[in-house]
Amino acid sequence: MSVFSIEGGRPLGGTVKVHGAKNSVLPILAAAFLVPGECVIHNCPRLTDVEGTLAILRHLGCRVRREGDTVTVDASAPAAADVPDALMRQMRSSVVFLGPILGRMGRAELSYPGGCELGPRPIDLHLTALRALGAEIEERGSRLSCRGELKGADLTLSLPSVGATENAMLAAVAAQGVTTITNAAREPEITDLQNFLNTMGADIRGAGSSVVTVRGGRPLHGGEHTVIADRIVACTYLSAAACAGGEAEVTGVDWRHLSTVTAVLAEAGCRVKSSPTAISLTAPKRLKAVRPVRTAPYPGFPTDAQAIVMAALCKAEGATVFAENMFDSRYRHVDELTRMGADIRAEGRVAVVYGVPRLFGARVTAADLRGGAALVVAGLGAEGETVVSGLEHIDRGYADLSGGLAALGARIARNEETVSES
Known part of the structure; x- marks a missing residue:
């Protein structure tokens, strides 16, 4: 079993490059x-996903x-x-x-997907x-059987779902x-997908706004594309420096993609400076x-950053309220942070973080991807050794997280x- 061993209580300092965005590269590969x-x-990036x-x-x-970090698909x-x-x-x-x-073959046969347990996330x-585009979809148990000749249509999403938009x-x-x-998701990853498809010959406009227009049926061809940087990985490095102390610079990232996160860190007392391709934090x-942190669709505060920023604020002076508006079960990291000395009261979709002077190292387990990253952030700011297990979750979205943090001076391995049998 792989674990992170973290020697906390040491200020960070240095520069790290942010790898490609998980939530961009997956739909682009598809x-x-x-x-x-x-x-x-x-x-x-080299992620298990x-x-x-x-x-x-x-x-x-x-x-x-x-x-290396280049993938060719034929x-x-x-x-x-x-x-x-x-x-x-x-x-x-x-x-x-x-x-x-379905678009390429005229038919598709799949089952319902897996992933982190964050509460109900139906694919309705x-x-x-x-x-609405003409697909005939039959649901048989856990399998989906799809057929049909697709034709353009006017679609209105009841929620700005990233996956449904993609x-x-x-x-x-x-x-x-x-x-x-209409009511399309506005995340930067949607714009990245549009840019990739247009490079390959498609005609899509409007990504980044709530209305996306696609002129379908155009012949596609091969080409090259560079995936945008992962804004949640950048958030993780910045939150680690905020929690442990010191300073950090993340490069290769567009500051506009995580401005709501850096605004919260700045309000917490950090000095944040941004340039077109880098963000630094002291x-x-x-x-x-x-003030209360409420998750919301982009350009609001990202749900993926909620646990990570919460971990940094565990040692803040005063109390911070978090309201999770995107998923039902996204406070699974709270009990593990409490094992490290954090004072957090969670009920339903609301969690109140009462800042404590110190966190203490402990053995903790990641239950999901971003909650696991939060435990690493807390471990860097805690006194003594923290051992984080459940790295299979973290590996889904971070390529060599320990290496990136080590570049910032963290003592993490x-x-x-060996798992003993009971």
Whole structure:
């Protein structure tokens, strides 16, 4: 069993480059299945979710090659229109293959996806959007059987779902005619997907706004694209410096993509400076509580940053209220932070963090991806040794998190522990 061993209580200092965005590269890789040619994707991080996505592409008949952080996908000769249950269960985002497979093959056979347990996350919005484009979808137990000739349509999402927006865009690229997606998600990853598809010959406009227009049926071709930096990874490094003290600079990231996060850290007393491709943070002697933090769709405060920033504020002077408006079960890190001395009261979607002077090292377990990152942040600011297990969750979204933090001066190592049988 892999664990992080962290010697906390040491201020950080240094510069680290942020790798490609998990939530961008996964739909981009799925989109490559639509292209009857070779797509070269740069800044593609080594994440377990990425490896799972590449396994799906190989199953579908694509030729896949990785050289460093560059992945080449050749979907010239697709050989399948189904995704095995074992591959679907590895990650929530696997459902994004529904639109590309249906659009390219005229049929698709998948099961419901897996991923972190964050409460109910139905894919009804995905299915409603695809049905509006002409798909016939039959649900049999845990399997989805989809067929149909897709045609452009006017879609209005009841919620600005990132995944549903991506699936609708991907299917609409293959549909004949114009598709308008209203109440679309506005995240930077949506814009990155648009830029990738347009580079490959698609005609999509409006990403980053609430209305996206796709002129479908255009011939696609191969090309190259560089994935944007991961704003939540950048948030993790900055929050680590805020919690441990010292300073950190993250490079390769667009500050506008996480301005709501840096605004909270600045309110907590950090000095934040931004340039077009970097963000630097200098922590005060002690953080202070901030006004209520409410998660919301972009450009609001990201739900993925909630646990990470909460960990940093555990030692702040005063009390901070967090309101989680996106998922039902996103406070699973609270009990583990409490084991480290944090004082947090959570009920329903609200958690109140009462700042304590010190945190203490402990053995803790990650229950999900971002909650695991929060435990690492807390460990860096705690006195003594913290051992974090459950790294299989963290590996889904961080490529060598320990290496990145070590570049900032953290004393953190990834070790193997033997699990004794009871």
